[in-house]
Amino acid sequence: MTNWNADWIATYAPYLYFDRNEPFFPVRVGITVLExxxxxxxxxxxFEFKDPNLQCIIEYAIYWDYDIQHLYELEHVWVYVGRGSEVLDCDASFHGTHFKGLLRDRGNLVDGTHVKLYSQPGKHAFMPQADMFYLLPDxxxxxxxxAGRRGLLVTGPFDGVYSTDDETNRLVERYLxxxxxxxxxxxxxxRIDPALYTTWPELHKEVPLRIQNCLADIKEAxxxxxxxHA
Structure with a gap:
């Protein structure tokens, strides 16, 4: 679906919950509608479209300039929309994998279309219940x-798009x-500001520029x- 609009995307956007001490928030959200x-x-x-009631999957690729341990963060939420405009299901990313974002009793579905998800403090992976984070040893x-130990991260869709080195990683770690x-x-x-929405191809082009700007800001700071201290 290429003719989506921000109001429709906002109708199904997850309601995110961040720790009161969270220093970093989303700066862009790349949208893809899979049909x-x-x-x-x-x-x-x-993805496989096996459910005949499934109309589309809205992919929210949520981008932060910083994770508490590295420069840039990309997490995902997938909302499964039925042919009657209802929410059938939801998945949410978690450190390279994903979990169900919608509880079995649908108790975290707010206002009928918004899945309530908790963001791991500083790390931004998602869970439908905050107590689940206590299972993480770190x-x-x-x-x-x-904090900062992973420097400038290079993963997934940005492999080969940019690179890092020991000096860059050291500066990022010190800053974070x-x-x-x-x-x-x-x-x-x-709640995600609809002004943050863009297409995934546009976000993919934007990220390397944002990284350059962040590195310039880090060096200046x-x-x-x-x-x-001199």
């Missing part, structure tokens, strides 16, 4: 002691450590810090 079996354009996943250290925090595990609702 037949095939691969996702933005991540390593393939829940608290990931946002604090190990200034944002380290302890999760409060108290979550506040965040650290230069000022060094000057202040």
């Amino acid at each position: 037949a079996s095939g691969p996702s354009p933005s991540t390593r996943r393939t 829940l608290m250290v990931a946002t604090d002691e190990t 450590k200034t944002f380290r925090f302890k999760p409060s595990m108290e979550f506040e609702e965040y 650290l230069r000022k810090e060094d000057s202040a």
Whole structure:
């Protein structure tokens, strides 16, 4: 479906919940509407349209300039829309894999079309219940002691689009450590501004430019810090 509009996409957009101490929020959302079996354009996943009631799958590729451990973050939410405009199901990404985003009793479906999802503090992977994050052994250290440890991340759809090196990774780690925090595990609702929506091809072109700008900002911020302590 190439003729989608922002109002229709907003009708099914997930309601996200971020930790009260979260330092980073989405800056762009790449939209793809899938209407037949095939691969996702933005991540390593393939879909099959076996349910005759399934009309389309809306893919929300949610982009952040920063994860607490690395420069850039891309997570996904997939909303399955039925032929009667109802929400049939939802999936949400989680560190390279995905889980069901819609609870079995559909108790986290708000206003009939919005799936309520919790974002892992600092790391942004999604779960339908916040208590599930306590199963992660590094829940608290990931946002604090190990902040910035992965530098400039190069994965998935951006393999070969840009590169990194030890010096870049060192600068990113140093910068992100200034944002380290302890999760409060108290979550506040965040609704995606439709102004953030774009097509996936446009977002794919935009990301390398955003990375360049972030690196320039990081170098300037650290230069000022060094000057202040000289």
